[in-house]
Amino acid sequence: MKNLFGRLVLAGFSMFVLCFAAAAQDLDDITFSGRIADANGLAVVGASVTATEVQSGVERTVMTGDEGRYRIIELKPGIYKLKVSASGFGAQEKIDIQTVSGQNVQSDFQLVPAGVTAQQTVTVTEDDTPLVDTTRTIVGGTITAREIEEIPNNSRNALDLVLTLGGTSEEALSTRDLAEDRNAANRQPPTEQGNFSLSGGASYSNNITIDGLDNNDDRAASDRFQPSLESIAEVQVITNQFSAEYGRASGGRINLRTKSGSNKFRGRVFMFFRADDLNANTYYNNSTFYKTDNVYRYNGGTGTATNTTLLGTTLTVLRDPLERLPFTEYNPGFTFSGPVILPFGEGKSIYDGTNRTFFSIAYENLNLLDTTLINTYVPAGTNLRFNLPVSTGGPQVCENFLSTSNSNCSNGGAAFMLPYSKLVSTPNQRNALTARIDHKLFENNDVTLGWQLGRKRNQRQNIESTTKLEEALQGTSGNTDAINFTDNHVFGAKVVNQFRFQWSTYKPSFETKNPDDPVVLITYADPTTSTFTGRTLIAGNSSASLTASGIFAAKRKENRYQFQDSLTVVAGKHTFKGGFDFQRINSQNLDPTDATGTYNFGNSGTGVTTANFTGPCTPAPCAPATVSYLGVQNYLLNQSTRFRQNFGTSSDIINTYWGIFLNDEMRLAQNLTLSIGARYERETILSDNNNVGPRIGIAWDPFKKGKGVIRFGAGIFYNRVLLRTIDDFLVSGQQDLFDSADISGTATRLAVMRAFSAQFPRKFASAQELRNFINPVLVANGGIAGDGFSGFDGFLTRLVDTSTLKIPESYQFNIGFEREIGKGFVFEANYTWNKTVRLWGESNPNSPNLGLANSRLGTNFQSWTEYLQSISTGNFRYVLGPTNDNVGISTGTCSAASPCTVNLNTTNPSTAASAPIGLALEAVKIFKPGYNVDPNLSNENQQELLGSVRKSSYQGLILELRSRQKTFGLGFRGNFRAVYTLASLKDDGLNNTSDAEVNGDFNREWSRALQDRRHRFAFSATFETPSWLGKLKLSPLFRYGSSAPFNLSYSGIDRNLDDLSNDRVNFSGDTKDIKWRKPGSPVPAELLSQFSLQPIGANGGNLPRNAGNGPPLYIFDLNMTREFKFGERMRLRPTVEIGNVFNAVVLSFGSGFIDYSTFGVQRPSVTAATAPPIGSTILLTNGLETFENNFLVPTRAYRPRDIRLGFRFDF
Structure with a gap:
């Protein structure tokens, strides 16, 4: 639906259907439902069904209807017991029912007359609970507390466990799990790249929540707070959310449910330890680096008359293997929970919260010494x-x-x-604290009050040494606080309302201690x-950005207020659910680069x-x-000798988000569930108000035995607005940088710097204060008032029209099948299709315009190459000359009377004004749309215009086999999950700031996405061994991904003259041959010969985007645990976690650039400045051969084998 009328029709149709069909699926809570019958199978009407949460004692009671059916909605996940009683029948009770978020537990009872039997109590084991929820219409998975604790997790970040499920992938340009090499300034992925992709959705458009409330960083597309792994009860991953309850994501939703208190005091003390002495060295630390030198014999002469004989080449050692980086990490913490009893301890209590008020607290500290x-x-x-x-x-x-x-x-x-x-000490320190109180306010109302506190400061420099003094060392920080409140009110057996509120603040930065x-x-x-x-x-x-690493100086603050409400109403076979989500986000950002005044003494x-x-x-x-x-x-x-200060680098963006939804689920039959709904979303930062998302889901049990289900779902979903993209474009119009280097005239500049020197180390409070100070100096010394300021010419580099920019939207479809096979095994298959449109991208509105040139000249040039060849006046003539010419310009006076020849086929990579590319850019700049026309357009420089111009498409088949905890024989027990994903993901750009090789032509960029690994497999398990193997608990994690593509560019050189440095080259071979190479492998001479350069001014190279084939991915980690019991309550569980068990070498390009840049590089020759002894040997680096040896060789490797030691002591 790409127009307003179509959307309104579809939304109207959805609402029409909603009037007749209903029942909403809750994604965070659970539901009990079933049928109560007598011994003859007849319905027992008016039976009382009570669900009691065992740990807290909180209970809910409903009565069965005319068909003997009951439904208890909006219960918190946990361990439950169900008790059924009816007049004339003996009561029955099922205990130890384990539940997870979003689950609909089907539990039927058959009652026996009271005179026949007394109350029956049945202990429900995992083998007794249904393996397949035949009413669930959403697609996803849940990682339980047992899996969270046992599955190896190198980062101890719960979100990394998402990659153990199907339909998931790491973000593009991912550096997760890559090794830290000594002295390496490796690039990081762009901050807006996100954290992972779900079902082919953009990796920067997932909705991450904690206990149902927002946990997103709306500026950087990452999570705001990382709670302790020990505080999390489950990780719920919804890859296709066909319920309308949640929005702001075309990818998926990940909810972290934290642990709550109970009627018994429970605690845990834990500690984990890692050190470099326990780890293997990284692959590239162990490597010896060489350079290729040409060896010459000196025969005599100097300068251009030097006479030498090439003897051959030699390998010169540049670097011997390096030691491991120092690494010592302590990771202690604790959890404690129980009833609130005041005062705590001996003696009489003035308040006993048993069965009413509970608390839970978790704290974790990380201290990585460096x-x-x-x-x-x-x-x-x-x-x-x-x-x-x-x-x-x-x-x-x-x-x-x-x-x-x-x-x-x-x-x-x-x-x-x-x-x-x-x-000096430069550690990485992190503290995370979560606390919550659950309180039963009165009979039908319970509330939860939560608190989150995060503090982190990473000062690790990852370099051999630095010339920065201690106060100038920068570090990344991230401080956050949040308070949340939840109120659940039961108006009766059929109406439940849930209200949530959250306030959060997030303060990340990359700066010094005294910024x-x-x-x-x-x-x-x-x-x-x-x-x-x-x-x-x-x-x-220091206010510099580490651009080589992709880390930019920043200081920001994001405050969020969030209000949520949802009302669930049961009406016969229908359960209606509707509500709203309101968020007000205030994002403040300061770019500190030169903002405090920078004084150079050069x-x-x-x-x-x-x-x-x-x-x-x-x-x-x-x-x-x-x-x-x-x-x-x-x-x-x-x-x-130089002074700079940047003004207008701060911004304050307020974005108000609100969404309303109505969802309706109907049991059309005992084995058929229909869910249909719609959601409307609005973000005030943009004018886009046409965001209606209808959704439908069907769950059908064709076998009518509760062991299998076919699911179908479809819907329209909307991304959330990334505030960094909007902010960067808006702030560019207000920045005002003063740089004394931009002042014309040597004498004027010297006078200005004398004035600034007299003020050292002063910083100016505003641009106007600086102008008032320096303008008189400028004027008095032959300058112009305002000179040195970047805003002097009204130049804008970034443009965005928030009235036309659209929120990206995706159209999703899924059909799946889930079936219990054998005893305790489940097989699930899902096919997902996901198309996303209106993704953001950039173009250059001030690029030389060939259409404008043809219009002015009355010509029909197809490329700038043709135009340049037509020039017959001026100092230069442009021709298509030899393709092996690395100079590209003839010698001479280069005048109108004696013009020089410029070879458009030259391999000269220089973009200097006197080089061929620079001369061609100068020749076409008169056809820039803003040339001497619009003061808001640069006459000569690139601009960036943000628009809704990109798209992506995903298809995936996910096959999953999993088991519940079961006995395998010979004393072995365990459970496992094995997932295979066959997928194809295509797109036309990397992220919100991508631009096309041919300016604005994103159709030409359509190709495999960078994270498109056609085959993925993940296996995670926990196996308990018998006593003859020491009762060890072994938890392996294996992940595999086939080759992912990579992009091969031309070193950022602009040959097509559009002011965009993303040109590719020509390739005459089969792109399947462009494969990654192992270090030290033979140089692919034949492959190298198939690359060539397009003429200067051509539209672009013919090499497609992302045409390279990178290395595969495989990771095998293992966690080993042994449990020792001390009495009924105390348990000690020492653990050894081994990452990359076999120390396998797995290479990666990470976030680095991959270029073909040998064009124009000549094999070196010798010109001796002074005469060495006759017959002596001269070495000269052979840059061409060095490049060839490194071409297509990945520069990074995955983490080597590492070991984490630790223990958990429960009491």
Whole structure:
């Protein structure tokens, strides 16, 4: 339904049907239903049926109707007993009935006359409860408390258990379970990439809840709070939510249900420990890295007259194997629950909450110890305006390192510096606390009050050493608090209302401990390197993003108020459920990059953007008479060479979400259930108000024995709005960056920096305050008021129209079959189809427009290549020349009288203004739509326009075989789940900020998605061994995924001239041959020869998106536990968890870029500057061969074998 009329018709039809059919399925609670009959099978009318939650004593009673049927709705999951009594009959009771969320427990009773028998009590074991819920219409699975505790979980994050189920996959560009290599700055996936994909839905559009209330980070598409694994009673995963009760997800819903208290005090103390001494080293740490060098014999001559003979190549060791990263992790915690008794302890209680008030609390701490070496130099002198730490010891050295500089410590142009080396603690710490109180307010009303507290700070740097001082070390933080309230009111046997409220706050950041301080950067030369490498001492603060790792500086706060209400009404065979969900999200964000003022003390005269501070040499007589000061000396003289401060980087977005739903489930027959409903959703951040989602589900038991069911479901679902995407586009229009490097004129820039130096280390409160300060200086020294500000020309880089942007929507269909086979086994099969449209993507509205060029010129050019070839005036002529030309431009004066030739087939990768690509970009820029027309469009630069332009499609077949806890023989017991998924996922982009290779043409991008592993298999189990094997409990987890695709690009070089750096290349072979390689494998020379470059200006390469075939995935983990009992209540369970049991090497590209970039790279030649001895050997790195050896080789590996030791002590 792609138009308003169609949606209204469908919604109207849904409401029409709702008037005649009803009964809503609850996804968080449970239902008991069945039939009470006498010995002859006749209905017993008016029988009393009571369900009692064993741990808390809370009970609910209903009466049977005319057909002897009963239905008890909206009960909390737990262990129950059912008691039936009727006049003239003996009472019956079933005890120890285990339940999980969303379950409809069918339990029939056959009563015997009272004179024949007394009350009967039947203990219900797992073997007695139905394995298949024949009335359930939603599709998904539940991970129970037993599985949560026993299944290996390397991260101890409950959400990672989702991947043990079918129809699930990791997010695109996932780095989960990858090893941490020493000295590696590995990229992380984009923060908006999400956490996993359910049934082919976008990995950034899942609805994660805790006890039914929102637990999402609406800006970064992740979860807000991670409770202790020990506090979770079950993980409920709904992959196809054909009930209308929940929304805000085209993927699926994951609910974490926390444990509640009971009438008995129960507690647990636990501790887990990991250390690098217990682990294997990572694959790449163990690897030796080489470079390929060409070996030459020197025959004589210098410069271009150098005479050499190529002798061959040699491998030079770049790096020997590295040791493991230091790693010591302590993970203690506790849980405690029971009735609320005040005061607690000996003596008389003023309040005894037995059977009425219960509490539960869980706390977990993680402390991963790590250190970082600060290895830098500090000035030997002082600057009274800013304090730096004193040296940790060592000889002083002069900072002079520029071979072309006459500045040194003898003539005053340079200064002395001293070593500073310090090992500082940089741990990863996390604390999670959950607490709840459940209270029976009165007979038909119970309430729950919950509290969540999370504190985490990760300061691990994952680098060998740093030049940042301790106060400038950045870390990721995430602090959160939440209070929630639930009220369940029973108006009678047939009407139940549930009201929920939540307030939460979330404060993630990537910043230093003192983020409001200015940033101080001092350039110096590292005397410990053979080439005196230039480095930067970073002090005071650091606001830089780790762009190489995909980590961006940020400081934000997200406050949320949520109100939920649902009313359930039983009317004969119908159970109606309707309600609303209201959320108000206030998302505040600050980009701290240069926001507090950044002062550079660099080397004078080394660039066109720095102030060139000079002065007389001292002490006289000395030479040269005038010296340019170097970085450390500039600091000591308080002469800052560059100043930046960014304003308008904060944003405050308020998004109000509300959804209303009506769902209706009808027992059309004893073996046939129909669920139909509709949901309307609205998010005020966008103008999109056309979001009606009808849903239908059918459950049919063709065998009428309660052991098998066929399910059918379909519906329309809507994503939630990712606020980061909206925020990034809106904030770009308000940022105002001042950078002294942008000031034209050397003298003006120097005068400006003298003024800023006099203010060091001041930061300015506003852009206007800075303008008021600097504009008079600019004007007085030949500049223009406002110069240096990025907003000076009214330039906007990002555009979004929230009135036309649509919320992405998906159309889902599922048909499945579930059947009990044998005793204690269930087989389930599901086929799912999921199409998502209106996904967000970017285009460049200011790209050179070929249609505009043809319109102006009266031509019919099919590409910019044709246009460039037609140019017959000016200084350049463009031709299609040799394809092995790595220069691309002829020599000469390049004038109108003597134009130079530019080869559009050149392999020269440079985009400099004087290189072929740069010249071509200059030639076509006049056809940019905003060129000298619209002041809001850049004349020359790329812009990003956000639109609802993308789509995805998924088909999946899921086959699952599982067993309940059962005896296998020879004393072995256990349960297992084996899931196979055959799936295909296609899309036309990675995430909300994806753009197409050919500007705006996303149809051309349609291909396999990055997380599309055609075959997936997951096996999880728990096996209890007999006494002759030590009564060990073994819990394996095995996951396999076939090859996933990867994208092969051209190093971000823009050959098609659309200002988008995502070009691909031409390929003449079979894309099935583009496969990942093992390190050290033979170079695929034939494959390399099949790649070529399209001419500059061509629309794009013919290599499809995501054409590569990456490595498969397989993980085998094992958890071993032994239980020791001490009396009736106390149990000690030591545990050993082994990750990657066999230390298998599994490679991955992670989030890294994969490029084909050898075009234009020549095999090296030698030009000796000074004459070495005749006959000596010269080595020169062979960059081409080095690239070929690494082409298609994954740069990361999955975690090696690691061991976690721990125990749980229950009392």
